[in-house]
Amino acid sequence: MKKKGTRATISSPVSKETGCPVARSLSIVGDRWTVLVLRELTMGNRRFEEIQAQTGATPQMLAARLKKLESDGLVERRPYSTRPLRHDYYLTEAGLAFYPVLLALRSWGETWLKSEKEERAIHYTHIPCGQDPGLGPVCQSCGGEMRQDQLVPRFSEAFARERDARKAAFKAARAQN
Numbered sequence: 001m002k003k004k005g006t007r008a009t010i011s012s013p014v015s016k017e018t019g020c021p022v023a024r025s026l027s028i029v030g031d032r033w034t035v036l037v038l039r040e041l042t043m044g045n046r047r048f049e050e051i052q053a054q055t056g057a058t059p060q061m062l063a064a065r066l067k068k069l070e071s072d073g074l075v076e077r078r079p080y081s082t083r084p085l086r087h088d089y090y091l092t093e094a095g096l097a098f099y100p101v102l103l104a105l106r107s108w109g110e111t112w113l114k115s116e117k118e119e120r121a122i123h124y125t126h127i128p129c130g131q132d133p134g135l136g137p138v139c140q141s142c143g144g145e146m147r148q149d150q151l152v153p154r155f156s157e158a159f160a161r162e163r164d165a166r167k168a169a170f171k172a173a174r175a176q177n
Contacts, residue, residue, distance in 0.1 A: 010073045010094055028072045029098065033057050035105070037065050038091070038098055041075065042148055046088035053170035054163060074098065099148045100137050107135035121159040124151040 012024040036055040045051050052062050069075040074095035077087035110120055126133040127150045134140035
C-alpha cells in the first residue's frame with residue numbers, strides 16, 4: 001500500500017497493465033471467496049473458523065484469501081492468543097471502503113435473483129433516522145449514506161436458519177475429524 005495524499009492507495013497486480021479501475025479492482029477482489037470473506041468481516045466475524053463456517057471455503061483457500069487481502073491492504077491481523085498463535089481479522093480503511101460494493105451486490109441480488117415471494121435476507125435499521133434504509137446506497141427515508149457503522153442488521157428467519165445450519169454443519173464436520 002502506498003500513501004497518496006491523505007489516503008493510502010493499493011497497488012494492484014494489473015496497475016501497470018491498464019488504467020481501468022474495474023480491472024484493477026477485480027485483480028484484488030474479483031473472486032467469489034474473497035467477496036464472501038469481506039462480507040463476513042463486515043458482519044463482524046473476526047475468527048478464521050467463523051469465516052470458514054459461513055463461506056464454506058476450505059482452510060487452505062481461506063488462508064490464501066486472508067493472506068492476499070492482508071498483503072493487498074484490505075485486512076489486518078491482530079493476535080488474540082499467543083499459544084497457539086491465533087489471529088482475529090479486521091478490515092482496514094480500504095477494506096471498509098468496499099462496503100458500498102457489498103451493498104450494491106446485495107441490492108442487485110435481492111432485485112434480480114429472488115422471487116417476489118422471498119423475503120430480504122437482511123433487513124437494516126439506519127441508526128441516524130431509525131428507519132429501514134432500503135437497498136441503498138443511500139437511505140430511502142432520510143437520504144443519508146448507508147455506512148456499515150450506521151446500520152443495525154436483522155436476518156430474516158430463513159437466512160438466520162441458513163447461517164445457523166452452516167455453523168452447525170461446520171462444527172459437526174470438525175468434531176468428526
